Amino acid sequence: xxxxxxxxxxxxxxxxxxxxxxxxxxxxxxxxxxxxxxxxxxxxxxxxxxxxxxxxxxxxxxxxxxxxxxxxxxxxxxxxxxxxxxxxxxxxxxxxxxxxxxxxxxxxxxxxxxxxxxxxxxxxxxxxxxxxxxxxxxxxxxxxxxxxxxxxxxxxxxxxxxxxxxxxxxxxxxxxxxxxxxxxxxxxxxxxxxxxxxxxxxxxxxxxxxxxxxxxxxxxxxxxxxxxxxxxxxxxxxxxxxxxxxxxxxxxxxxxxxxxxxxxxxxxxxxxxxxxxxxxxxxxxxxxxxxxxxxxxxxxxxxxxxxxxxxxxxxxxxxxxxxxxxxxxxxxxxxxxxxxxxxxxxxxxxxxxxxxxxxxxxxxxxxxxxxxxxxxxxxxxxxxxxxxxxxxxxxxxxxxxxxxxx
Amino acid sequence: xxxxxxxxxxxxxxxxxxxxxxxxxxxxxxxxxxxxxxxxxxxxxxxxxxxxxxxxxxxxxxxxxxxxxxxxxxxxxxxxxxxxxxxxxxxxxxxxxxxxxxxxxxxxxxxxxxxxxxxxxxxxxxxxxxxxxxxxxxxxxxxxxxxxxxxxxxxxxxxxxxxxxxxxxxxxxxxxxxxxxxxxxxxxxxxxxxxxxxxxxxxxxxxxxxxxxxxxxxxxxxxxxxxxxxxxxxxxxxxxxxxxxxxxxxxxxxxxxxxxxxxxxxxxxxxxxxxxxxxxxxxxxxxxxxxxxxxxxxxxxxxxxxxxxxxxxxxxxxxxxxxxxxxxxxxxxxxxxxxxxxxxxxxxxxxxxxxxxxxxxxxxxxxxxxxxxxxxxxxxxxxxxxxxxxxxxxxxxxxxxxxxxx
Numbered sequence: 113x114x115x116x117x118x119x120x121x122x123x124x125x126x127x128x129x130x131x132x133x134x135x136x137x138x139x140x141x142x143x144x145x146x147x148x149x150x151x152x153x154x155x156x157x158x159x160x161x162x163x164x165x166x167x168x169x170x171x172x173x174x175x176x177x178x179x180x181x182x183x184x185x186x187x188x189x190x191x192x193x194x195x196x197x198x199x200x201x202x203x204x205x206x207x208x209x210x211x212x213x214x215x216x217x218x219x220x221x222x223x224x225x226x227x228x229x230x231x232x233x234x235x236x237x238x239x240x241x242x243x244x245x246x247x248x249x250x251x252x253x254x255x256x257x258x259x260x261x262x263x264x265x266x267x268x269x270x271x272x273x274x275x276x277x278x279x280x281x282x283x284x285x286x287x288x289x290x291x292x293x294x295x296x297x298x299x300x301x302x303x304x305x306x307x308x309x310x311x312x313x314x315x316x317x318x319x320x321x322x323x324x325x326x327x328x329x330x331x332x333x334x335x336x337x338x339x340x341x342x343x344x345x346x347x348x349x350x351x352x353x354x355x356x357x358x359x360x361x362x363x364x365x366x367x368x369x370x371x372x373x374x375x376x377x378x379x380x381x382x383x384x385x386x387x388x389x390x391x392x393x394x395x396x397x398x399x400x401x402x403x404x405x406x407x408x409x410x411x412x413x414x415x416x417x418x419x420x421x422x423x424x425x426x427x428x429x430x431x432x433x434x435x436x437x438x439x440x441x442x443x444x445x446x447x448x449x450x451x452x453x454x455x456x457x458x459x460x461x462x463x464x465x466x467x468x469x470x471x472x473x474x475x476x477x478x479x480x481x482x483x484x485x486x487x488x489x490x491x492x493x494x495x496x497x498x499x500x501x502x503x504x505x506x507x508x509x510x511x512x513x514x515x516x517x518x
Numbered sequence: 519x520x521x522x523x524x525x526x527x528x529x530x531x532x533x534x535x536x537x538x539x540x541x542x543x544x545x546x547x548x549x550x551x552x553x554x555x556x557x558x559x560x561x562x563x564x565x566x567x568x569x570x571x572x573x574x575x576x577x578x579x580x581x582x583x584x585x586x587x588x589x590x591x592x593x594x595x596x597x598x599x600x601x602x603x604x605x606x607x608x609x610x611x612x613x614x615x616x617x618x619x620x621x622x623x624x625x626x627x628x629x630x631x632x633x634x635x636x637x638x639x640x641x642x643x644x645x646x647x648x649x650x651x652x653x654x655x656x657x658x659x660x661x662x663x664x665x666x667x668x669x670x671x672x673x674x675x676x677x678x679x680x681x682x683x684x685x686x687x688x689x690x691x692x693x694x695x696x697x698x699x700x701x702x703x704x705x706x707x708x709x710x711x712x713x714x715x716x717x718x719x720x721x722x723x724x725x726x727x728x729x730x731x732x733x734x735x736x737x738x739x740x741x742x743x744x745x746x747x748x749x750x751x752x753x754x755x756x757x758x759x760x761x762x763x764x765x766x767x768x769x770x771x772x773x774x775x776x777x778x779x780x781x782x783x784x785x786x787x788x789x790x791x792x793x794x795x796x797x798x799x800x801x802x803x804x805x806x807x808x809x810x811x812x813x814x815x816x817x818x819x820x821x822x823x824x825x826x827x828x829x830x831x832x833x834x835x836x837x838x839x840x841x842x843x844x845x846x847x848x849x850x851x852x853x854x855x856x857x858x859x860x861x862x863x864x865x866x867x868x869x870x871x872x873x874x875x876x877x878x879x880x881x882x883x884x885x886x887x888x889x890x891x892x893x894x895x896x897x898x899x900x901x902x903x904x905x906x907x908x909x910x911x912x913x914x915x916x917x918x919x920x921x922x923x924x
Contacts (some may be wrong), residue, residue, distance in 0.1 A: 120718070122710040133739070146708055165804075166759045168738070168745040180741040181759070229525045231745040250882070253859035259841045261776040263763060265753065266845040270851035272755075272765070272774075274692035275681070282765065282772055282845045284755040285691050286681035287737040296702055301881040303709035304553055308886050310716040312526070315886035327851060327862040328880040331541070331693040332574070334863060335586040337766040337848045338875035344848075349669065349678075349690040353572045353587065357669060359678070359688065366688055368678075370667040375725035398571075399579075435665045437673040439688045442743045442750075445733060455658035456733040457740060469744035473735040476656070479722035480714050514560075 122480040126306065127212045129205070130154065130189065131196075133161045135262070135288050136175045136246045136322065137218030138185045139295030144214075144302065145188035146473045147482040152208065152498060153189045153489065157516055160193070160491045161186075170465040176491045177464045183488040184470035187460055191489025192498050193518045196227055207502050209234050209241060213315075214302055218246040221256045242305040242315040246298050250321035260322055265290030269326020274333055276346040283346075290322040297325055354398055355405040356380065359439065360417035366439035367417065367425055377401065379432045384416040394480050455504020462487040492518060523603040527554020528886040532712065533618045534561065535611070536595065537602075539567045540650045541694050542728065543624030543669070544591045545701030550620075550708065551594035552879045553888040558614065558904060559595045559895065564921055566599070566897045567592075582897045583870045589894040590876035593866055597895025599924045602633055606923045612910050614906050615640050615647060619721075620708055624652040627662045637723050648711040648721040652704050656727035666728055671696030680739055682752040689752075694833035696728040704733055722916020736744040760804055761811040762786065765845065766823035771822065775833055783807065785838040790822040898924060 166181035248260020277282035301318035348360040429436040553558040572587035654666020682689035707724035755765040777786040835842040
């Protein structure tokens with residue numbers, strides 16, 4: 113009865129065979145599972161995905177089921193162990209592929225082919241299969257065989273060179289952006305291939321490379337260089353295309369503000385007690401404000417911010433309708449009323465970790481809302497259920513277990 | 519003939535009415551147009567999207583058609599002007615919506631309703647319509663009415679607090695990440711809604727908020743805080759979960775490297791001439807290497823890197839199979855052979871700017887490849903074509919022009 117009251121989800125009825133490990137692939141399949149796909153995560157026997165050893169831990173990380181890292185990233189997925197090096201493991205995987213819509217992996221380019229599980233093989237079994245891969249450099253190109261981590265993609269893709277302060281060293285984005293953005297692009301590619309398959313009846317390969325991802329998100333940095341031959345360098349907290357738009361140090365912390373239109377600029381001048389700026393011909397247009405930001409505007413804003421608390425600044429800026437925000441720490445983000453109202457931190461009850469708070473679902477669909485319905489799987493939790501659905505007997509499953517296929 | 523040789527694209531036959539401005543919405547519709555959707559970009563009469571005034575420019579930005587920023591972001595889209603404040607403009611938009619699959623906007627929450635173009639109105643006209651919105655804080659929640667820019671979302675979402683060096687100030691990611699990641703999530707949400715509509719026949723609302731986006735990509739920072747009560751703070755270029763994984767200063771520039779497994783660690787010890795580290799009990803496991811990274815490992819790596827050029831380090835690390843990369847500037851990214859091989863910078867011939875190089879398409883589909891097929895529209899370039907397809911006569915169109923509806 114309860115299940116009938118549940119709303120349909122967008123990917124209901126879509127079965128995903130998930131061979132991914134670490135962060136980018138699992139982020140992709142999390143996006144899919146959150147929207148209703150049945151994701152069957154295949155893990156190595158005994159040890160599972162490497163993130164089962166990544167902190168934070170409930171019990172010190174001595175087992176395979178207490179990693180908070182694994183748990184937030186693999187919610188809504190079923191878990192199965194399988195030795196893909198063994199003939200029986202391959203046989204089981206192929207049977208699963210025959211029942212599935214999508215196979216996702218993020219192994220180094222060539223690994224699936226070495227396992228005898230490349231696209232050409234799997235599409236023989238199931239011509240409707242969508243075969244999706246995330247990797248550092250993709251399946252072709254001069255770097256395709258190289259291993260990568262997020263930091264490699266951030267360095268080669270150019271984002272480190274433009275993040276950080278002018279005169280200071282490059283800065284890596286503080287999260288695995290090459291991973292989670294690549295995973296999201298791959299989710300998008302899979303959704304496209306699913307939609308296309310409704311029209312054509314056939315599957316295809318989808319691939320996203322971490323380095324390509326970073327190159328694609330450099331905003332206007334590429335076109336600025338190709339059109340003018342110039343580079344912005346590291347931009348600190350400003351926006352190269354408008355001003356004022358920056359972070360400042362208040363008495364008790366950091367605050368950002370942006371007054372990117374004439375109206376907002378005039379309001380800001382009044383709020384900060386510099387109405388004279390409004391009539392200053394050197395600050396009359398956005399172009400001039402960009403040009404003279406560091407010499408005229410910024411010094412005044414630095415002094416004004418330094419003389420007030422965050423609270424005082426927030427009150428003034430809010431009343432004037434000027435976009436602004438304090439720079440929140442993670443605890444402030446988690447405990448912010450907006451985070452709660454938007455369900456961006458949600459609770460899930462994990463059998464080992466217990467009730468835990470994890471990130472929610474950012475893509476909000478009105479008729480088919482996604483959500484966090486069940487916790488990440490214990491290692492091999494759904495082995496029986498899945499193998500039985502493929503027609504294997506209890507005896508056969510016991511045999512697989514003895515032979516360490518599971 | 520030529521068109522018959524062209525491969526099908528995944529979103530062929532999908533018509534998008536694109537009301538978006540600035541960066542996040544146009545990034546979303548670029549993702550859709552790159553994969554074959556017919557995107558009709560509706561712009562304000564006379565001035566168009568604000569990015570038509572954003573640098574770089576071909577002719578100094580004196581007209582509305584020479585912005586490189588606008589041009590890279592709006593390739594593959596058709597362009598039409600329309601005064602949405604006028605009764606006739608609304609009438610034309612509603613006729614367009616009746617023919618369309620998707621409407622996308624990124625106005626401040628409430629603007630579409632004030633225009634009389636909210637979801638409830640548009641779905642009366644077309645129950646199959648997918649109504650997609652990007653905004654700073656979404657359509658509900660305590661901040662929903664507030665305006666936002668990328669920096670506001672980066673501050674409120676927590677990513678600034680964990681980007682930058684320990685002891686230094688927070689750092690904004692050097693690109694509009696709150697924008698382009700939100701745009702990509704929205705593309706994913708639209709693809710989900712299109713797929714779902716194939717099953718159910720009806721459309722729905724899709725929304726993504728910039729602040730939600732940032733909260734969703736903080737990797738394990740949230741679960742680390744909620745499980746342990748602790749925060750990592752600003753992590754510089756390291757990864758909090760493994761070591762060594764960092765950026766170093768070589769004789770002639772910056773280089774990153776990551777040796778995140780036992781095997782890679784031992785190879786690195788040999789390459790950097792510190793085989794004694796392999797047997798050091800204080801560095802025996804990943805956990806210990808994380809713990810003692812700053813006191814034991816990093817000083818040795820700093821000295822080793824400082825004594826060599828990037829070229830020398832690359833040779834040694836490549837031969838040892840250790841993931842590494844120089845920190846590339848934007849010119850090096852644009853001119854890298856991998857960028858060319860992956861078609862991540864492509865040429866397009868723009869009627870005003872001329873031949874220009876812009877970012878390519880990162881989501882690679884084998885059977886239905888996306889691509890950059892035509893340049894961004896001049897302001898109002900497709901007014902006649904689109905209005906005639908709706909059945910308006912040349913006389914009616916001339917009338918609209920006189921009345922400044924176009």
